[in-house]
Amino acid sequence: MTRAELVAHLLHRKLAGPAVPTSRQQNLRSYRLFGQGDPAALMGLDPELRWGPGTVLELMAERCGVRPEFSYRQGPDRIDPELTVDALDRLAGLLRATARRRGAVLAGTGHPGRLTGFHTALARALEAAGCPLLTPARGARFHEPTPGGRLPRTLDYLGPVAVVRGLDDGRAPVHTHSAQPVRLALAECREGLPALVLGDHGWLCGAGRLGIPAAGLADSNDPAPFVAEAEGTVAVAVPVDDGAYPACYKPLSDYVLQQADLAPYKD
Known part of the structure; x- marks a missing residue:
């Protein structure tokens, strides 16, 4: 897949482009909550600098391509597909370096209905290149603070990718911004910490x-990974809409593996 073909795919599926599904209202609300220190918006990050809504908007315009005008308050917002591909190229370089030294990998997602396949493809390709895949803390239980109260959760794995299951709704994988799962997993890495964490959100x-070292996908209404990247805490944050059908992300993982010189994962 060429860069131009991937850009065309991003535009066609509205993973990036001039009018992505995440609205301007959603973006500005998230930037405001991040500036106010809302835990869900911070996703486990403790920023080194002070980030007000205007400063966050400036950063997101630079890293994602959202519209920079603070006066633009509602309507569609955008993600620059060229910035998406630039970040995917950086992700490929990180995977190539990890594979070269056969570093251990931990993968997890807070978007189990959308992004599990993307992370699985990268993790399995690294495994085939000699990287151990870690699956620590399976079954660990914790309580996640939510607007509806503290909900019981458990850490589980779908293949090599960690997910959070609810204990009060049939144990279905749940959407979460929490950083508690990765903290639990890293605390149980008895044979050493991973060389790379693949994931999103917390x-x-x-x-x-x-x-x-951590890398993965992040939407334009999730400023925390981009702030972390700007502050040197996260290695790569890829700007892309994170709410599309899972199959839409396969060309992205194929492209990353191609650029990383890794054999594509075949399910």
Whole structure:
């Protein structure tokens, strides 16, 4: 897949482009909550600098390509597909370096209905290159603070990718911004910490805050990974809409593995 073909795919599926599904209202609300220190918006990050809504907007315009005008308050917002591919190239370089030294890998997602396949493809390709895949703390239980109260959760794995299951709704994998799962997993790495954490949401920010190289996908309404990248805590944050059908992300993982000189994972 060429760069131009991937850009065309991103535009066609609205993973990036001039009018992505995440609205301007959603973006600005998230930037405001991040500036106010809302735990869900911080995703486990403890920023070194002070980030107000205007400063966050400036950064997100630079890293994601959202519209920079603070006066633009509602309507569609954008993600620059060229910035997406640039970040995917950086992710490929990180995977290539990890494979070269056969570093251990931990993968996890707070978007189990959307991004599990993307992380699985990268993790399995690294495994085939000689990287051990870690699956620590399977079955560990914790309580996640939510607007509805503290909900019981458990850490589980779908293949090589960690997910959080709810204990009050049939144990279905749940969407989460929490960094608690990656903290639990890293605390149980008895044979040494991973060389790389692949993930999103709290998996990125939580691992990065603990000094573990972390990389993955992040939407334009999730400023924490991009702030962490700017502060040097997260290695790579790829700007892309994170709410599309899972199959939409296969060309992205194929492209990353191609650029990393890794054999593509075949399910």
